[in-house]
Amino acid sequence: MTQHKPIKRALISLSDKEGLEPLAAALVRHGTELVSTGGTAKKLREMGHDVRDVSDLTGFPEMMDGRVKTLHPKVHGGILAVRDNPQHVASMEEHDIGPIDMLVVNLYPFEATVASGADRDTIIENIDIGGPSMVRSAAKNHRDVAIVTDPGDYDAIIGELDGHGGLTQEFRTMLAAKAFALTASYDAMIAGWFAHADLGQAYPETRVLAMRMADELRYGENPHQQAALYLPHGPERGLAAAEQVQGKALSYNNLNDADAAFELVAEFAGQKPSVVIVKHANPCGVAQADSLLDAWKAALACDSVSAFGGIVATNVPLDAETAEAITQIFIEVVVAPDASDEAKAIFAKKKNLRLLLTGDLPDADRPGQSMKIIAGGILVQDRDNGSIGKDDLKVVTKRQPSEQELEDALFAWTVAKHVKSNAIVYAKDGSTAGVGAGQMNRRDSARIAAAKAEEAAETHGWDEVRTKGSAVASDAFFPFADGLMAAVEAGATMVIQPGGSIRDDDVIAAADEAGLAMVFTGMRHFRH
Numbered sequence: 054m055t056q057h058k059p060i061k062r063a064l065i066s067l068s069d070k071e072g073l074e075p076l077a078a079a080l081v082r083h084g085t086e087l088v089s090t091g092g093t094a095k096k097l098r099e100m101g102h103d104v105r106d107v108s109d110l111t112g113f114p115e116m117m118d119g120r121v122k123t124l125h126p127k128v129h130g131g132i133l134a135v136r137d138n139p140q141h142v143a144s145m146e147e148h149d150i151g152p153i154d155m156l157v158v159n160l161y162p163f164e165a166t167v168a169s170g171a172d173r174d175t176i177i178e179n180i181d182i183g184g185p186s187m188v189r190s191a192a193k194n195h196r197d198v199a200i201v202t203d204p205g206d207y208d209a210i211i212g213e214l215d216g217h218g219g220l221t222q223e224f225r226t227m228l229a230a231k232a233f234a235l236t237a238s239y240d241a242m243i244a245g246w247f248a249h250a251d252l253g254q255a256y257p258e259t260r261v262l263a264m265r266m267a268d269e270l271r272y273g274e275n276p277h278q279q280a281a282l283y284l285p286h287g288p289e290r291g292l293a294a295a296e297q298v299q300g301k302a303l304s305y306n307n308l309n310d311a312d313a314a315f316e317l318v319a320e321f322a323g324q325k326p327s328v329v330i331v332k333h334a335n336p337c338g339v340a341q342a343d344s345l346l347d348a349w350k351a352a353l354a355c356d357s358v359s360a361f362g363g364i365v366a367t368n369v370p371l372d373a374e375t376a377e378a379i380t381q382i383f384i385e386v387v388v389a390p391d392a393s394d395e396a397k398a399i400f401a402k403k404k405n406l407r408l409l410l411t412g413d414l415p416d417a418d419r420p421g422q423s424m425k426i427i428a429g430g431i432l433v434q435d436r437d438n439g440s441i442g443k444d445d446l447k448v449v450t451k452r453q454p455s456e457q458e459l460e461d462a463l464f465a466w467t468v469a470k471h472v473k474s475n476a477i478v479y480a481k482d483g484s485t486a487g488v489g490a491g492q493m494n495r496r497d498s499a500r501i502a503a504a505k506a507e508e509a510a511e512t513h514g515w516d517e518v519r520t521k522g523s524a525v526a527s528d529a530f531f532p533f534a535d536g537l538m539a540a541v542e543a544g545a546t547m548v549i550q551p552g553g554s555i556r557d558d559d560v561i562a563a564a565d566e567a568g569l570a571m572v573f574t575g576m577r578h579f580r581h
């Protein structure tokens with residue numbers, strides 16, 4: 054049977070004293086002697102408990118604004134001594150060191166201090182030194198010492214004390230693992246603050262990532278893959294901060310697709326009502342219109358086959374009419390800044406549909422980084438926040454684009470930025486006409502996008518395929534004229550692309566011959 058080791062003496066030193074009362078009461082009930090630092094000792098006395106001050110134990114006053122309180126052999130010896138090691142026992146006797154069986158600590162609130170906008174000196178003062186030192190000592194000696202760092206564990210500890218009079222080795226090991234994760238995360242936050250905030254290093258020599266599990270997911274991309282969502286410490290941001298109003302638990306693929314939809318729709322923040330439909334992380338229909346309902350209809354019309362089981366994102370709050378229309382087909386997730394009560398009630402009828410409300414959309418041009426795991430490493434890059442406006446465009450053809458062509462071109466360009474390479478996007482009158490994604494050559498993407506537009510025309514019984522008279526965006530330059538010619542065959546009259554190929558002259562000549570207007574952006578948007 055696993056032995057439950059009693060706690061004869063506990064050192065308690067807490068910044069966050071929440072939940073202390075029942076834990077202290079349980080310890081006292083089981084005959085534990087309490088030793089404590091200034092503020093915590095005061096609190097315990099207010100609760101009516103006998104407490105020994107740590108300064109009494111060490112023979113030194115707490116000093117230097119609390120920088121030195123527990124950093125003393127009487128504390129660390131009492132924690133680190135191996136109880137059945139005769140030499141350690143002899144040292145304890147020689148130096149009058151008593152064993153400490155439990156340490157209850159939480160650390161100075163470094164993260165909250167940074168978040169509060171405090172000045173540098175205050176931030177530095179909130180780097181806990183004595184706390185992590187004790188935590189590491191106790192976690193190392195978890196064979197004999199219980200290290201309690203998470204108030205979420207207090208109840209279980211009280212249960213063990215009341216039920217068995219002490220804690221098992223397994224319990225102490227679990228606590229130790231948690232304690233080392235805490236000190237590692239704490240130091241990661243401090244190192245991150247120094248590198249990023251204090252020294253302005255976006256790519257420091259050593260990068261420490263500390264993340265907490267926010268959700269255990271049912272599985273990963275496929276059912277045989279285990280998966281979880283991890284978030285960095287600090288305030289939740291972006292899609293991770295969204296409120297899930299209803300629906301089944303979000304899956305790995307839902308989160309990945311919803312993020313793609315959310316990032317694309319954020320490009321349209323503050324613009325006309327816009328709808329993005331994403332499938333397998335690529336947009337399959339994107340539209341802007343005077344009403345959200347019209348934007349939904351236009352986005353859906355682009356590729357209603359692919360939209361089935363898709364993810365929908367909007368740039369304005371959902372209204373009842375749009376909610377009603379969306380629920381006419383099977384949609385996995387809807388992401389929106391907000392939703393009216395009527396819209397929520399309509400979605401509520403679709404029990405499985407996940408509705409995520411994000412509040413204001415993030416700035417699409419914000420700085421940041423993206424990461425991708427490769428075998429044996431992580432690729433880190435600035436997030437693709439590059440954007441262009443009309444003034445950045447260089448007309449390279451004889452024909453100048455019309456205002457409408459320019460608008461459609463910029464819209465197609467914005468969508469193409471969020472389509473996996475090779476990306477070709479046709480757009481007309483503020484909505485996509487065809488999206489070609491993820492092909493190994495540009496010509497195939499151009500053909501696939503055009504074929505989708507033809508299919509949409511057949512499905513909806515339109516007289517004309519919407520690529521006729523459209524603007525086409527290519528996420529990177531056309532290395533040959535063949536990709537451009539595929540767009541000409543589809544009826545595009547305007548091209549937007551980065552330019553920069555050694556065969557640009559051939560491509561421009563082909564565009565001139567076909568009577569196209571073509572602009573170069575000077576910026577590429579590969580997305581893999």
Ligand SMILES: NC(=O)c1ncn([C@@H]2O[C@H](COP(=O)(O)O)[C@@H](O)[C@H]2O)c1NC=O
Pocket residue numbers: 066067068069089090091092093094119120121122123124158159160161180181182183184185
């Ligand atoms: N300096 C030390 O020796 C020291 N020992 C413990 N602490 C921290 O002091 C805090 C508790 O202080 P108080 O009990 O005075 O409110 C805890 O967050 C603990 O981690 C210390 N403070 C900072 O380093």
